[in-house]
Amino acid sequence: MDGMDGTDGAGGANDAGGANDAGGMDDAGGMDDAGWLRLACELAALCPPSRTAFSVGAVIVGEDGRELARGRSREGDPHDHAEEAALAKTSGDLAGATVYSSLEPCGRRASRPRTCAELIIASGARRVVFAWREPSLFVEGTGAEVLAAAGVEPVELPELADLAREPNAHLL
Numbered sequence: 001m002d003g004m005d006g007t008d009g010a011g012g013a014n015d016a017g018g019a020n021d022a023g024g025m026d027d028a029g030g031m032d033d034a035g036w037l038r039l040a041c042e043l044a045a046l047c048p049p050s051r052t053a054f055s056v057g058a059v060i061v062g063e064d065g066r067e068l069a070r071g072r073s074r075e076g077d078p079h080d081h082a083e084e085a086a087l088a089k090t091s092g093d094l095a096g097a098t099v100y101s102s103l104e105p106c107g108r109r110a111s112r113p114r115t116c117a118e119l120i121i122a123s124g125a126r127r128v129v130f131a132w133r134e135p136s137l138f139v140e141g142t143g144a145e146v147l148a149a150a151g152v153e154p155v156e157l158p159e160l161a162d163l164a165r166e167p168n169a170h171l172l
């Protein structure tokens with residue numbers, strides 16, 4: 001339960017073999033945390049750019065290691081968040097699932113009443129793996145804390161933060 005402060009680098013990430021080169025997009029079978037998160041970061045790069053919101057990608061993977069859904073910012077509506085867009089494509093019961101998001105899920109939000117942290121908690125997902133801790137630009141980033149308090153394990157893979165930040169360079 002105290003694994004959320006992944007500051008000690010390489011150790012935290014589920015012992016994902018070969019996380020130094022988080023490749024593996026060409027073969028969805030047996031992808032590790034870093035591989036799924038890299039995919040989420042690549043989805044972020046496909047978002048229509050915005051001057052008032054981050055570009056984020058999210059992938060939801062079931063307990064069996066198979067992709068359930070993916071989403072990205074502003075996918076169907078200017079207010080859509082990536083995690084929210086992905087969650088909307090699932091049947092709702094995500095017990096045991098992992099949510100991969102290029103950005104820490106929001107714990108506060110200006111655009112809609114329910115934050116992604118709340119939506120993820122309600123879904124039953126067990127873990128959230130993200131690359132980039134939300135900078136205090138639009139709202140304060142508290143998503144990881146909110147998740148942890150509700151028993152959802154937040155895992156940060158800071159080695160992919162640069163990739164997650166890239167499509168947002170114009171905001172920073």
Ligand SMILES: [Zn+2]
Binds near residue numbers: 083116
């Ligand atoms: Zn959100």
